[in-house]
Amino acid sequence: MPSRRQFARHLTAALALAGLFAGIVPSPLRAEQAPTVFAAASLTNAFQDIGKLYREKTGKDVVFSFAASSALAKQLEAGAPAAIFASADTKWMDYADGKDLTLKATRVTPIGNSLVLIMPADTAKDVTLDASFDWLGFLGADGRIVTGLTDSVPAGIYAKTALTSLGAWDKVRARIVGTESVRAALALVERGEAAAGIVYSTDAAIASNVKVVATFPADSHPPVEYPLEIVKGQDNPATLAFFEFLTGPAAKAVYAKYGFVVK
DSSP states (O other), X not given: OOOHHHHXXXXXXXXXXXXXXXXXXXXXXXXXXXXXXXXXXXXXXXXXXXXXXXXXXXXXOOEEEEEOHHHHHHHHHTTOOOSEEEOSSHHHXXXXXXXXXXXXXXXXXXXXXXXXXXXXXXXXXXXXXXXXXXXXXXXXXXXXXXXXXXXXXXXHHHHHHHHHHTTOHHHHGGGEEEESSHHHHHHHHHTTOSSEEEEEHHHHHHOSSEXXXXXXXXXXXXOEEEEEEEBXXXXXXXXXXXXXXXXXXXXXXXXXXXXXXEO
């Protein structure tokens, strides 16, 4: 028969082991995980505000990851965890659909945007964008236009299409500097490191040192639209609740405040 001291040691070990297992809760009973939203860089300010509103109304958090839509789609393809994908164009949402990464049946397109030409505020001069516009005269001897990468980032794709439509692409392509996101292009113009930039109107609106000098004709490029979809396998209550909030009245008020076209 174990001594009283041995019994006490066995009891202490058993209690410690019980405490260890008490901390392991089966996954269905764990606290609800905050959904992660992959969103186009141009949605940063609006989505951050919407996330704060959602927390105030529900007490629940949302995690955001902002980047170019192209980068986010590739991250999803590589297995990065996300619950919702918000793209700045239909191309990359269609790409995600084609790779069976998202639930196409959940797609909504609640907002749109416009494409604008911006300059640093201290050098800005209003112009009219049409087929007769003198881009090289506008840029000067060595001026550069920054925008998103024209083969992948939505803002850059829109920019290339618009410039081609206006008969200007071949003239200015050597002057185009592509960046990893529209917000990166905006920052270069804001710091005066580029003569001009092609971004969305909502980006220009939040910058302190740039001016919109022209808006590209609507018929020079496809409509700037923001489709949203739930990621495959993530149609759980937490995700569905925030997804619905993104298209509700409170979110629409935020979109309008930042200058998005609310549909």
